Structures are given as structure tokens and as C-alpha cells.
Amino acid sequence: MILRKVKGSTTSQLHQAPTIGLVLDFFNPRILEGVHAFLEQYDLRLDARWSVRGDWTPKEPGWDGVIYGVVDNPELHQRIQQWNIPKISLTAEKADECSVLPDYVQCGMMAARELVDAGAASLFTVTLTPREIDTQFAQGVTEFARSHEIPHHQRRIKMPSLKKMQQLLLREVNSLPRPLGFCQPHASVFYSTQPVLIDAGYRIPEDVSMVVIDKDVQSTPSLATVPLTTVELNEWHRGFVAAEMLHQLLNGETLTQKQLIIPAKGITQRASTGHLRIEDQVVGKALSFMRQNFRRPIGVDDIVAVAGTSRRTAENRFRETFNLGIHQELTRLRIEEAKRQLSQRDVSVTTVAGRCGFSSVHYFSTAFKRETGQSPKSYQLGAK
Template identity: 30%
Template sequence: MPSPHRIALLFNANKVYDRHVLTGIGQYLTSTRVEWDLFMEEDFRSRTVGIHHWRGDGIIADFDDPVVGETLCGMSLPVVAVGGSYADPANYPVGIPYVATDNARLVRLAYDHLIDQGLQRFAFYGLPPMPGNRWAMEREQAFLAMTRADRLEGLVFRGSPTSAGGWGVAQEAIADWVRALPKPIGIIAVTDARARHLLQACIVADVPVPAEIAVVGIDNDPMAQLLSRIPLTSVIQGAEEMGHTAARLLHQMLHGGRLTQQRIIVPPKGINVQASSRHVPMNNPHVMRALHHIRQYACLGIKTDQVADYVGVSRTLLEEHFKRELKLTVHQAILQHKLQTARQMLADAAVPLADVAVRSGFTSLQYMYAVFRRELGCTPRQYAEAVQAGEGGPGNPEVRAERDHAAL
């Protein structure tokens, strides 16, 4: 048996995008039974120190890091680059196969989604211009090109780099920007991490999401979802396909194959729509503020009186506003939010039903069962089995649930 090829993977696997690229590489190796002896740093960081002395057969690397690109250009062994797409072809490395995420289409998907929500004002929350943020600048420029084409003003805020010492000042700056924005407005964040910062700033600034500000991130990062009080809408990159494609290209190069394409642009997979962007115009400011509070705290067990206290009106008056605006009581709105949260969690077979009940704010598993039977005509277990099988739920409860959730 021939010895396996020794391949270096230069990625920062602490980032969800890099992890998905690596997953795609692993899927290629599994599906083709290719045997590679893989090198990665023990802490899954990307370091180029000593790479010129490495006695390997090939490299797949993240070229969004300019240091990586500068170091690997001109190496004698086969290299496949992975990174962001560029509007200017001169920004791609010369003579190296390049697999790119389509930055313009990532932004386009987010932008079109916000337009579909009925919004007419748009902003972009990006990153400060730094050598390692070229991909972020590409997304920002794509956003500005789209708004100019529609004869709209595209507002941009880059904020500060994340640091523990300066976080308080940075968050207040985001909150000030949020307060000053014309509303309602849709904001595209350059990553889910920045989108999470934005959602936190909206809470600090007491600005309702998505009634006044609808937010869309990019990456579909489960960690960002877990750490956000308001479920985040996010564009799903085709990162696994990128990794699979990069591995295929390197495999061809290692066996003397001729590459028919030196540059492959991979489109996004889609968009995961959650509460942060479901903008429904509200005429009543009391209802708007109440729903903002419900989205943050419904799963923590808040009651109608607490919502009324937050809004600053009596319970009776708030109930009148809800019935007039939403045809729901405040309690029903809280319950619908809990139900929607539970439905989303039930799509994951790894989460026990008891945990679903607790994390979605039901007082007991039995109560969650009663609500599911009453609202959806099935038990949580039946719903989970149907959704995990791709059937959309028994009796297609999605239709009713989505109709109810649209108001929330």
C-alpha cells in the first residue's frame, strides 16, 4: 500500500466558518476513502511558522488571513486556497486554485429577506478596516452597491474590535448608533458574532426587535444562537461544500490531474429565519414594547403583570391593546413564544423532552404536552418524530403555528 499523502490544514477551527470548511474536507475523505495524513495545530489555530520546512505533499489553507496568503504564495508543493470572494479579480492569488464563499450573494440573501419583511431602510454593521478583515470590507461594499442600485441610503457602522477592557464603551457606542437610526430599519451584520452584539445593544438601548430593528447575521452559528436572548436570523454559508471542493481539487493535483477551474465561487445554502428579522409593522407602541419584552423573557416564566409593568400601563389596558392589534391576550402571546421555542428545539433529536420543556419556559413536561395537544393536535414526541423525519409535524401543524407566530 502506498503511504498516505501528508496534508496540512491551516484554519482557525475556533470559528464556525472554518469548522464547517474542515467538516467538508472530512466528508470528502470519508466519501472517497482517500487516505491523508492530516496536520493541524494542537489548539486548532492557523500558524505558518516553519511551514516552508514542512515535508508534506499539499496544503489547504484559509487565505482570508493575509499572512497565510503571503507565506504560501510561491511554495513548490500543491496549495488550495479557501476564502472570501472579491469584486476585483486582481485580489485573488495568482497561480493558486481558490475556493470562495460568495460574499455578494451572502449579503444579497440577507438584503432581499429584509425587503420581503416590508422594510424600506437598511443599515450594515461591519468590522473596522484591517488586513484580516478584507472579506468584511467586501460584504460592506456589496451592501452599499445594492442600496445605491435601489437609490436608497445605506447606513454603515463598523464599531470597534472586541476586547474585554473596551467592551463597555464599545457596547454603548453601538447602543447610541441604534438609538439614532431612523426606524423601522433592517440591519445586516457582517457575522453572527456582530449580530449578537447588535441584539445586546438593542436590549441596552430599549429598542424593540424586530418591530423597530430587524437583524440578520451571517454564519448560522449555533453558539451565537445559544447566547442570544432573541433567536437570530442568519444566512447559511456553503462552507461544507467549499471544504469538499477544496479537498477534491487538491486530490486531483496530487495525482497529476489538470484543473478545469482555478476559481470556484460557492453560493450560500439559504437563510435560517428566526425572530430577529420577522418584522411585522405595529401601530401600537405599547404592543411593540410588550412583544420586545416577551421575546426576551417568555422562556424565563414572565407573567402578564410583569409585561404590563415593563410597558408602563395597567394590565387591563395592555390586554385591550393586544386584543385590538393581535387578536390575542398577553398570556396567549407568551404561550405562543414558548411553543415556537419548543418546536424549534424538538427538531434536534439529541435534546431530551424534559430539557425542551424547561428551556422553553413550561412549568412541567406535562404542561408542555397539554399545550401541544391543544394548540397543534399532537404530543411533543409525535411532533419531534415527524419533524426529524422531514414531515413538518403531524397534521401539518406548521401552518397554524407559523400563522400564530407571524404576529410575534
């Protein structure tokens, strides 16, 4: 029998309602909201007092059931296992019989696709822990890279000191071809690494683009030096489904599936993959398309078509925002990329012209000399 919320219940009746605890050692407000949204439909109370500091839970909380997510506290996890009440886990531990988890493999595939769509020619991912969020995310990146024949590099490293991690990642990026798409689940890693890459002369996103999973209540992705594009987990839905499963257990029902995987919601694009927060949608569309495709032989007409307005309107709005024309910005992006490629010893001027979207080597040489004051060959010899 399903317990339904009874309208007009007295205060004493409400206080006798079954109580569900929510215990987290990594606070997630969206999960809390999803759990509450389900429970309020029925005569079930939510005790979320330990959803911020799960380690403060009493040994015997007196609940009728619990939803818990323990990321890094074995003692707390062991304590919860000793409670003789129905349980639904939000993490994947061997002792957890019933769980609701994010689809981290899908997250990795979404991140890889976003990076490739943004112009990455190769992919790089790092696994820092043996947890599912690291291993399954890397699995998703690998599956996408293999199925789309994209060069892919994966590195497993233990969680070192912050400075050691920065040095290791800089060394890895130095050894890999560019433009490089760098993805891993933890925003804090890129928050710490971006300044080191920038100091070393890397441009984000032109040289190294980045995608992470958005799971930080501290808004780390948006506060990074270059705001980070993120894969958005559907955490509200995960909380709702966990509460629904626990409700079934409380009613003596048998779960048809003891582990459910919740797909991600989508991608929030930010500057780390070339997407700027520009209020003028025409300018934003034009710039985003340009940064993703400038290595191809596109022209101003192609950019204007994506912007969805007349050429005159697009040009005027672009100049108003950046104080230069669409063609000027397109050429600037191509010249900057050409400079980077010409610094390599084993590439010809003709090859660089083709790789950077120029229609001919003659046009490339003319534009390069106009912008830099020297020919591409002279620049290449000087770079050596």
C-alpha cells in the first residue's frame, strides 16, 4: 500500500509520519531539492540536517530510511551500513545494495564531443583516483575518440601535491599536439592549472580547450581564470529517483532494478571552449562559429549566415562590441594560429596556410606580412 499525503492532517498525525534522512559528505543542493520534491507528495518527512556535514550524524538517528552519498569518508559509510533501515546510495561502493548514479561514461563522451566540435585535433584526459567518476569519465572519452578516430592520450597519476600536479600537467601538455582538448571531471584541477598554462604561453581555448563536470557547489567552473565549459549532471532528477526507490522499499515492494543510471542534462558552454558570455546574440553566434571554424576555409558570408541577420547588421554590431570587423577578427585568429604552427621545424609555409584556413599561400603570405611586418618564412627562421 502506498502512503499518500493526506490533506487536512492534524499536527500530531504529521509528526508520526515516516522520516527519511539525507546524509552527504559533499553537499549537493539539487539532490536535496529533488528528494524533497518527491517526499512532499506523500506523508514522508525529510531530515536534511546532515546533508552538509554527514560526519556529524548520530550513531542512531531514528529514521525510517536513508538516502546517502559518501564520497570520501569510510568511517561514515561503515556507520550507515550498521543502520538497520532501508538505504539508497548516491555513490558506487561494494557494500551499497541499491544506488542511483550519474552516467559518467556519457559525461566523458559529451565532453569529448564538445572539445572536438570546438576545434580540438587531439584529446587528453587524466585520471586522478580509482573512483567511478574518474575511471568511467575517462572510459567515455576513450570510446568517443576511438569511434571518431581522434588521437587520444590518457594519463593516470596519483593525487600529488598541488605544485607537483601543476608541473606534471604542464609537462604533459608540452608533449602533446595542439590544438588540444583537455578534459577531466574535476573543476578544481583546471582552476589550479590554468594560470600555469597561461604563464607558459598557452592560449585558452585556442591552444588548449577544457571541459569538466559541474559538481562544485562553490561555482568553481564559472570562477576559473578562463570560465570552464561543463557537463551538467541531472542531480535534481537523481534525488527524486532515489526518494522514489526508497519509498518503494518502505512499502515492502521489490525493486526491479537496484542500480539506476541517470543521464546528464547537457553542456553549459563557456570561454574554455571558445564561448563568451555576450549579451548580443548576433555577436555571440558569430564569434562562437568563427572560433570553432577559423581553421577551415570559411568567409564572412558563412559567419553572417550563422548569426542569422544581414551582413550590415552583423558587421555594425561586431564593430560596436570589439572595435574591429568580422574579417579582421577572422584574419587575426588565423595569423595567431599560423605563428604557433610556424614555430615548428618540420612544417612548410604552404602547409600552414592550408591548416589555418587561407585560400592560397600567396594570400597567406600577404596577410601575414601585413599583420606582422615579416614574411612567414622569415618568422619561421626567427622562431628557430
